[in-house]
Amino acid sequence: MRLEIGKINITDIRFADSSKIEGGVLYVNPEDLKPVVLEDDKLKGVVFDIAKPGESVRITPVKDVIEPRVKVEGKGGIFPGMIAKVDTVGSGKTLALKGMAVVTAGKIVGFQEGIIDMTGPGADYTPFSKTLNLVMVCEPVDDLKQHDYEKAVRMAGFRVAAKIGELARDLTADETCVYETCGIKEGIEKYPDLPRVGYVSMLQTQGLLHDTYVYGVDAKQIIPTILSPTEIMDGAIVSGNCVSACDKNPTYIHQNNPVVEDMFAEHGKSFNFVCQIITNENVYLADKERSSNMTAKLCRILDLDGVIVTQEGFGNPDTDLIMNCKKIEAEGVKTVIVTDEYAGRDGKSQSLADADPAADAVVTGGNANEVVILPKLDKVIGMLDYVNVIAGASDKTLRDDGSLEVELQVITGATNEMGFGRLSAR
Amino acid sequence: MLYTFMWHSPFNFRNCYLFRGGRVKYRILTNNPMVAEEFNLTHEVAYSDISAKEILGRASEGISNGEILLNHPLYGSLKPNETPYRSLLLRKKEDISFTAITNEESAALIVKALGAYEKFTDKKETTDTKLLKDYQVVDLSLTASAVAAADR
Incomplete structure (x- = not known):
């Protein structure tokens, strides 16, 4: 499959009377977007705000981060199965608004974390302090169940991102990147001397606040399957995740998967990037067994020489990660796993909940338990109601001077397990 | 000949069971009142007003009596001390x-999970009713995923 990504560089976002993109500036009239959000009768209000890099602004609790895109050539539309029809995407041409993001916020449950600081030490840890953020804080109707609230905010974010993406439909890209994968036979003929390498992408799929969707399907229900890595660039995988902020994969990171990006950079040079395999992280032990068996089998059937495996979340998904690693290696396929660590505040404890000698090549996104002090900022978008109880906080979190003592876990994207951040370990 | 005998043997319990098309027989061990309420009428629920860590202890007792774990004792993306609820x-x-696993492997998983309680000491106790309800809802959701898998 061949996909062109045309990049439209956004240099500023401003509220205005009419919504448009002109000279690299996104002008937004919130009144154009409100009906898009409120078409869901489970939401009774939405407030839009803009947060720019360097501003003294804290956004919390963050639910998802989304990059607006629009499909201008080829089959289907952005977010197939969610917003667009379920056509197979990943070919043709797509325009992406670079340098900006739509950030959804809303307190779905009390302990939900997700902090983006636009300045200060917290900003160094989140990739989304570097984007211009159009933030939407959604207010639910009274007595709305948490499941329904999560879904309403999730879908509203996609609708708004799609609406903003449409503003770019007739624009000329500032830069174009081409991504192309081969069929199995074609790849073998074209790159006979290169190792065949795949990418195993583990999707968090545990239940409320911990779900991921593939072409609109709850990934709990899938058995591992193969994607062209260009499909995710058109939004074939979206996040339904609220926790854990540091190592969940927001939709933005699926769209801009850094493993896929880097593997494409080496495709046809140091290896043949064969495909992306997606699998899940379910709570039921037989599901874990089945999915890891199927993943290892796919690696073998595809005659892969090696795979990169990325995880999402921590805790019992560590077991999925190690099962995948162990079984894929047992098929004679080399693995490199990408994870993060929960090594305790002093960093001295075992990093993962599971381990195996087969996992001898590991990339870490950093220790999520590391404590940081986030100074008080001038403005909060969202709410700090439960700051002492959010995951990664403690009863000492809110200090007398208004600063927050928290673990990196609370910061969106801080220890991302696709390597989207800059942290690692020495 | 031996193969034929085994295949048709009335003592091959596993095959007999599969032919019956029955469901796995299990009980839900929980300290979450919302889980108890949800499954009480349709499943065997052992509810106790004890800590999440004590639920793991109870599971350990069951495992030493021959039971086997069907869902993972660690949460995904919530540290052990972050939620007061656990359902197994x-x-x-x-x-x-x-x-998926044996009785011995179940015992080992519980030991590992109990170890995680020692690792994360930033315990947060709350009496906030709204917050407790949220923890219950999430535990119920994760448990419902496991029940759906066990019942299919």
């Missing part, structure tokens, strides 16, 4: 349907 599915000793 245990296949009953008398059941013979397949399980």
Whole structure:
């Protein structure tokens, strides 16, 4: 499959009377977007705000981060199965608004974390302090169940991102990147001397606040399957995740998967990037067994020489990660796993909940338990109601001077397990 | 000849069971009142007003009596001390349907999970009713995922 990504560089976002993109500036009239959000009768209000890099602004609790895109050539539309029809995407041409993001916020449950600081030490840890953020804080109707609230905010974010993406439909890209994968036979003929390498992408799929969707399907229900890595660039995988902020994969990171990006950079040079395999992280032990068996089998059937495996979340998904690693290696396929660590505040404890000698090549996104002090900022978008109880906080979190003592876990994207951040370990 | 005998043998319990098309027989061990309320009428629920860590201890007792874990004792993306609730599915000793892990592996998983409680000491206790309800809802959602898998 061949996909062109045309990049439209956004240099500023401003509220205005009419919504448009002109000279690299996104002008937004919130009144154009409100009906898009409120078409869901489970939401009774939405407030839009803009947060720019360097501003003294804290956004919390963050639910998802989304990059607006629009499909201008080829089959289907952005977010197939969610917003667009379920056509197979990943070919043709797509325009992406670079340098900006739509950030959804809303307190779905009390302990939900997700902090983006636009300045200060917290900003160094989140990739989304570097984007211009159009933030939407959604207010639910009274007595709305948490499941329904999560879904309403999730879908509203996609609708708004799609609406903003449409503003770019007739624009000329500032830069174009081409991504192309081969069929199995074609790849073998074209790159006979290169190792065949795949990418195993583990999707968090545990239940409320911990779900991921593939072409609109709850990934709990899938058995591992193969994607062209260009499909995710058109939004074939979206996040339904609220926790854990540091190592969940927001939709933005699926769209801009850094493993896929880097593997494409080496495709046809140091290896043949064969495909992306997606699998899940379910709570039921037989599901874990089945999915890891199927993943290892796919690696073998595809005659892969090696795979990169990325995880999402921590805790019992560590077991999925190690099962995948162990079984894929047992098929004679080399693995490199990408994870993060929960090594305790002093960093001295075992990093993962599971381990195996087969996992001898590991990339870490950093220790999520590391404590940081986030100074008080001038403005909060969202709410700090439960700051002492959010995951990664403690009863000492809110200090007398208004600063927050928290673990990196609370910061969106801080220890991302696709390597989207800059942290690692020495 | 031996193969034929085994295949048709009335003593090949596993095959007999599969032909019956029955479900795995299990009980739900929980300290979450919302889980108890949700499954009380349709499943065997052992509810106790004890800590999440004590639920793991109870599971350990069941495992030492021959039960087998059906869901993972660690949460995904919530540290052990972050939620006061835990619900575990245990296949009953008398059941013979397949399980992903053995009785011994179940015991080892519980030991590992209990170790995680020692690792994360930033315990947060709350009496906030709204917050407790949220923790219950999430535990119920994760447990419902496991129950759906066990019942299919």
